[in-house]
Amino acid sequence: MITLRKTGSFFVGGRRVSVAGQTPYQVTLSSTETREYDPNGTYWIEAAYVQYFLQAAPRYEVPLVLMHGGGLTGAMWEDTPDGRPGWLQLLLEAGVSVYVVDNIERGRAGFCALDGVWPDRPLSRSDEEAAQIYRFDYAGHRFPSEAMPGLSAQTVPRWPSTRGLQQQALIEVVKRIGPCALLGFSQGGGLVCGAAGIASEARDLVRACVALEPHGVPASFEGDLAGKPALMVFGDFIEQSAHWRALADHADASIAAWNAAGGQAERLDLPALGIRGNTHMMMMDTNSEQVFKVVLDWLGPRIASAG
Incomplete structure (x- = not known):
């Protein structure tokens, strides 16, 4: 049974921008409304969205913050594409308080549709690219291939230029929450390592850091990490892929640093x-609950019990 004392959400970070000198134009908003749209004005952009689930009797002293991967949102931690319980559900059943982030330009977070503010075009990931990068093309893989439309449906555009903004947004999330542990996936794995290991304003607040097959991990850490635990997890077929061998080598170098x-x-x-x-x-493979247990068994002893 899951017993929560509070659920909710908040936005954090961002900045105000002003647009001037643009020409208004006609837009059709519905079958009964066509009007002139004036793009000039003041806007708030680049905020992160955070949804939280706080346990009535938390198992651990600190909550866990979940950071999604590139081209994905916090939805990746919910039900799997074929309908099994996702890691969010498993964490709540285990008594863990959880914060789920939708970072800048993802999901319910603030993104920028204003011309000229972000310098590049958004990228979308095709099913073919996903199958290659996610290693779905190896015999014996455990992703439920029949559920690929469910993964494709939750894939969203990403802007390559926003990584620095996303790193700062996660730091602001940690500062807002206070003491916590971080679990990030792929691009999010690199972001949690950066927040926990480099940002002085977040370093002391992060009790432990888990990165699932991260990329963008820092090559060096200047501050004193003073025994801070971190784990980088890799799945199968790494040695068969030059791309993944390189990412694993970067992870090894970051672990050494x-x-x-x-x-x-x-x-x-x-x-x-x-x-x-x-x-x-x-976290979506058919043995996702087994992998979840491995991660929680490592993390649990490193974040003190609230009891």
């Missing part, structure tokens, strides 16, 4: 535990 700064980071390869077939989307 984390430890050189006084932290306690390690890499966990699921096949080394006898868990085979996991793709990049390990």
Whole structure:
């Protein structure tokens, strides 16, 4: 049974911009309304959206913040594309208080549709690109291929130029929440490592950091990480892919840098535990609950029990 004391959401970060000198034009908003739209004015952009689920009797002293991957939103932690419970549900059943982030230009967060404010065009991920990057093209993979439309439906555009904004937004999220643990996936894995290991205003608030097959991980850490635990998790078929071998090498270098700064980071390869077939989307694979248990078993002892 899940017993929550509070659920809700908030926006954090962002900035105000003003538009002037643009020509108004006619727009049709519905079958009964056509009007002149004036793009000039003041707007608030680049805020992150955070939804929270706070336990009545939390299992751990600090909550867990979930950070999605590139081209995805916080929805990736909810039900799997084939309808099984996602990691959000499993965390709540385990008594963990959870914050789920939709970072800048994703999901319910603030993005910018104003011409000339962001310098580049948005990118969308095709099913073909997803199958290659997510390692769905290897025999024995555990992603439920029949549910690919469900994954494709939750894929959203991304702007390459916003990574720095997203890093700062996550730092602002941590500052708003206070002491917490971070769990990030893919691009989000790089962001949580950056927030926990580099940003001085967030470093002391982050009790532990988990990155699932991250990219964009920092190559060095200047501050004192003072025993701070971190885990980087990789699935199967890494050695068969030059792309993934390179990302794993970057992760190894980041782990070494984390430890050189006084932290306690390690890499966990699921096949080394006898868990085979996991793709990049390990939280959606058919054995997602098994992978979840591995991650929670590592994380639990490192965030003190509230009891």
